[in-house]
Each structure stands twice: as structure tokens, then as C-alpha cells.
Amino acid sequence: MKEIGTPMDWFASPERDTSVMAAWERLIQGGYSPTGALRGMVDESWHRCMDGRVDPDTAGAPPPLEEGPLFDLRVRNDRLMRVSVPFIHQTREFLSQTGTVLLLADPDGMILELAGDTRIMEPAGEVHLIPGCAWNELSCGTNAIGTALVLQQPVQIHGSEHFCAPIKRWTCSATVIRDPLDGTVLGVLDVSGLAQTYSQHSLAFIVSMAGRIESSLGKFAMERRLRLMERCMAYCSGRTDGVIVVDDCGRLVRANPQAPAAFARLGISGALEGAFPIPDIARIAVGSMSPQSAAWLRLAQIERVSEGSDTLGFMLIAPAAARRAALLSDLPLAAESMAAPAFSRIVGTSPALRAAIQKAQQLAKASVPVLLVGETGVGKELFAQGIHQASVRAGGPFIALNCGGMSRDLLTSELFGYAEGAFTGARKSGMTGKIEAANHGTLFLDEIGEMPLDIQPHLLRVLEEGEIYRLGENTARKVDFRLVAATHRDLRADVADGKFRMDLYYRLAVTNISIPPLRERKTDLPSLLEHWLHVLRERYGVADAVFDDAAYDCLLNYAWPGNVRELRNAIEGAVLMAQGGVITVSDLPPEVGACAASAGARQAASSTGAELTRQKVCSLEMAEAESIRMAIQQSEGNLTQAAAQLGIAKSTLYLKIRKYALARDLGVTRHIIR
Structure with missing residues (x-):
């Protein structure tokens, strides 16, 4: 210039x-x-x-x-x-x-x-x-x-x-x-x-x-x-729900005709455009941030729309007035402030699951830390939310953070927050960390076993002292929160291997709850299949989708290594792929549908094995009958001598003559073998 x-x-x-x-x-x-x-x-x-x-x-x-x-x-x-x-x-x-x-x-x-x-x-x-x-x-x-x-x-x-x-x-x-x-x-x-x-x-x-x-x-x-x-x-076509589609930056893309009235009931006044953009939509959607200025977001259901690992945007859903209460209790991604009873979103009545829920209900009454242990996909966050809702802190925030997949520095700033100018690239106004955001509420730390060793003593100090220091600050901030942690790892083994601090482990595991994998509660499968089929039919407007017998058997017999999360994803894909409202084996993920072929192979193998066994038995019986016939002929009908020659008792020989119907063929008199 x-x-x-x-x-x-x-x-x-x-x-x-x-x-x-x-x-x-x-x-x-x-x-x-x-x-x-x-x-x-x-x-x-x-x-x-x-x-x-x-x-x-x-x-x-x-x-x-x-x-x-x-x-x-x-x-x-x-x-x-x-x-x-x-x-x-x-x-x-x-x-x-x-x-x-x-x-x-x-x-x-x-x-x-x-x-x-x-x-x-x-x-x-x-x-x-x-x-x-x-x-x-x-x-x-x-x-x-x-x-x-x-x-x-x-x-x-x-x-x-x-x-x-x-x-x-x-x-x-x-x-x-x-x-x-x-x-x-x-x-x-x-x-x-x-x-x-x-x-x-x-x-x-x-x-x-x-x-x-x-x-x-x-x-x-x-x-x-x-x-x-x-x-x-x-989802948008022909729905009675109000649906707003936003891009990954929270900018309005489309709203269906029902959206203005439906979202007005949640608290949006005036034109919808005034509520957008929502810059923190991604963090709000995963529960890592509570909406500060838009209370209606706590009542809307937020669904992530992805393409592989790439997030294209989000759907904000306000249920129709007549169905709102029912849907809020059914949909797993409904806002944390919904009025559903604690643990009501956990589906199943198997003894192992009910025992875990009863333990969680009992522990929710105290404010001590709880460690949830279970495989990926078993529903650890649902248990954490249930503990929060059943506790005296239910009116406070529920803040969730996954400790896996983050760099050390990013996890530190997410946990503890930072002051203005704390480091190059820091926000001008600083940032509130998850611990501070959970004040008077519950902090859920998923995959706690992935937390770097050098961060663990700082978390332990927060639990012991009830105060934190933001990065770049020298003044302590008082915090009062309930910690619920979760892991799929064996933390005791990690402690022994030096991968997890012993003092933090015993502070976290004051109480622990083991959540059973789906393969150990097979009796819950019919209820889970019915629940997710109902939820996903409603979500995608496929009201008549049903499983055929072969697909249903596959779903019941599959091992579900990914647990409830894998089951939900399998049903969601099947509902979207179903032709004519019938979900067949071909609509299921390949690994799930493979059980049909395996079952057929097992049945064929079983039939073949039975036939071979039958043939083998027949061959042995024929050989035995022929041996008895030869012995009796050689002894000229003297059964005592024939039994001695065969090396069996005379009474056993009588039974075998009856079994193989040899009396008439050999001319053995009836009174002798009677």
C-alpha cells in the first residue's frame, strides 16, 4: 500500500x-x-x-x-x-x-x-x-x-x-x-x-x-x-418434531416448518436466526460444556451428523408437544437437564445389570469418588449420569471429559483452565477448566487410565485440597465437586507396572462399580433390541421397520465385543438400509451377519457328524453280530462255549442274540435263549 x-x-x-x-x-x-x-x-x-x-x-x-x-x-x-x-x-x-x-x-x-x-x-x-x-x-x-x-x-x-x-x-x-x-x-x-x-x-x-x-x-x-x-x-421429512440443522460452526443451515413453534416452547422468542450461530456447539453436544446464554439448548436434543470421523454438523431436535416427555426419556443424547428418573435410560433386567444399578443407587447418596470399570461401550457414562441425577448435586452441572486421545498440554488446559496470556496462543479472556466448570456438580472423567503420569498428582491435590490453580495463576480457586471416573483398564495392574499412581488409584477407587459386558447379560438383548429399534424408527421416520427371523437370531447370537454402543450402531445402520420395512441379515454389519453363515455351517457340520457317527455305529454292530454268528456256528449251538470263545458272559450273549435277532437265523431253540 x-x-x-x-x-x-x-x-x-x-x-x-x-x-x-x-x-x-x-x-x-x-x-x-x-x-x-x-x-x-x-x-x-x-x-x-x-x-x-x-x-x-x-x-x-x-x-x-x-x-x-x-x-x-x-x-x-x-x-x-x-x-x-x-x-x-x-x-x-x-x-x-x-x-x-x-x-x-x-x-x-x-x-x-x-x-x-x-x-x-x-x-x-x-x-x-x-x-x-x-x-x-x-x-x-x-x-x-x-x-x-x-x-x-x-x-x-x-x-x-x-x-x-x-x-x-x-x-x-x-x-x-x-x-x-x-x-x-x-x-x-x-x-x-x-x-x-x-x-x-x-x-x-x-x-x-x-x-x-x-x-x-x-x-x-x-x-x-x-x-x-x-x-x-x-429425519427432517414429514416429522412432527421441530428440527434445526446447523453446520459444524453452529450456523443455521435449515429448519423444518415445525421448528419455530417447537423451539418457541423451549424458550426461543422471535425469529430462529437470532439464536445462531452457536460457536461452542461441538463441545455442548458431547456434554463437555454447558450452554451459558441459551437455556433452550439444555432442553433440545443434539445429534451429531458425521461422515466417517469428520463432523459435518448437528441436528437440534425439539419434540412435538404431545411426545416431548416420552422422547426426552428415551433418546440417549437428550440434554442433561431432562427430568427422567436416575438410571431410567439404562435398559435391561438381568441380575448382573440390576446388581450394578443397585450399587450405583446406593453410592449416589454419598459424595465420595466412584470408579466405574467396564469394557468400551457398556454404558459407563449413563451410569455416571445416573449417579449424578440420584445425588444431592443433581441441580448442579454434569461435566464430562474423555482423558484419552488428548495431548498432555491440551488435557492439562481442559482440566485446569488457564489465565489470560498463560501461554502463546491462549485465549485473551482465559478459559475455565472442566474441574472448575463442575463446581457444585459432578465431574465425569472417562478413560482415566489414559491420563499422563505427570498430570495425576495435580488431580490428586485437587481431590485432597478442594482447590485448583489455573495455568498461569498463583491464586487458588475453591472447588466443590463429585468425581466419577471410568476405565476399561486394569488399574491395579497399571499401578503394579508403574503406569498409574497408587495414591491416586486409592483416592479414586474409594468405591467401584463393575459394569457387566453385554455377553454376560444375554437376557437383556430382546429388551435392548426392542428399545433401540423403537428409538431409531422414531428418529429416522421408518415407522414399520422390523427384523426378520434370521436377522433377529443373528442379533441374539452375536457376541457384541463393542457392547451396547456396537448394538446401537448395528441397528441404526440396519434401520437406514432396510428395504420395504424388513431388516434382513444383509442389512446388518458383516461381522454380525456372519453369524448366520456360521450357524448354517455349524448345523451342516452337526448333521454330517451325526450321520458319520450313525454309520460308524452301524458298521461296528454288523461286525459284532457276524462275530457272534460265527462263534455259535463253530460251537454247534452251545452258547456256553460260544460265550467263552467271545470272551463275554453267557447272559451278555443272550442279550446280544436278542438285539441282533440271531435266534431264528442260527436255529437256536427258544427255550435256550429265553
């Missing part, structure tokens, strides 16, 4: 550079820069840096994130990365001889990706112009990335215009990348090099490239919305 009437070659001239340096020195010494010495946006940026107490001797950005947090950062910016990175890599060869690098940063100025001339990588590394480093104005002064984010427009910063002295030997051009659907800033694109690489075309190049990325983002977003609607169509 340039001042009106100022030739671009003067923009990077030595004379102007000298003038800008003089203005900077005067400002640093507490004076004022002369009018016209600086471009307006540079002058304003320098004053922001002064107000923010940026050190003018700062040699570059703060140190980069470690590999784990950087990976998490890239995952959080997956949509931007997925579209932008191919464009960035396309420029690699073009930039390889220009002495410049192309950079992609997130909305906080954290660099996500870098490509360009390898000769400039070493000086770029010296100022931390690399992935994982923050280039906002408050971190390293006036620079194209940080200033573009402040102004939200294209920016070119050259040489001495940088606020921090060690960075003044650089030149950079940047512009923001906006979401084409709502205009929010998704990130920033920048090209940087040493001052001698300055080109008046750099800014136009970067603006053009950002435009291409935004166009691709728009196409990408529309394709995802179309796939989202395809997956929701079966």
Missing part, C-alpha cells in the same frame, strides 16, 4: 527509510513523530505497541510451540489448513528463487504453515518466523501479519516501519482470509523476506491468492452443507 500521490519506488527508498527511522527514535525517546513522516496505519500501530508496552528491542516472536500443541493448533484450524495448504505448496517452486517465504497464520497470528525459498529459512528461524510462533502486534510489534489482523485489511510493512528494531531488516505483505459464509476472519496469508527482496507486486500477489483460497473455502463449505442436508433429509 502507498500514500496517495506517492510513487511506489519511493516507498522503499533509503531517504524514506531514514525519515521513518528518525520518527521511530523520537517516539521511543518519548517524543512525537513529525506530521507526514509515517503512513497513518503505521503511526497508529506504533502507538498501539507503545500502549501495549511492546519492547522495541524484541528480537522476534516468542519461542515456538512444542510439537504436540502445534498439532492441536493445526487440528483446530483444520478447515483453513485443508483448503490453504495445497495453494501454499503450489507456490513453493515459484518462491524458491525470490528470497521470500509464504506463511499461513490463524486468527491470533500463530503461524501454521510455511513454504518458500530455503535460503531464507535460517534468518527466518532467527526471528522465529516459523510455525508455532505468534506474530500478533503485542508479541513482536508492528508487522504485516499482526497489523493486518488488527485492521482486517491488506497491509504492507517495509523495513524501518516495523516497530521492533531487530525486525526492521524485513519486508512483508499480508491480508486476512475471511469465511465466505459470514465474513469472520479465519486467518492471515503473508509473504516475507529480507528488505532487499521488496516488490511492489507482493501485496497484489498475496491478495489474489487469499481470494482464491476464499473461493475454495466457499465451494468447500457448500459441498459440506449439501452432504449435511443429504444425511438429515430422512
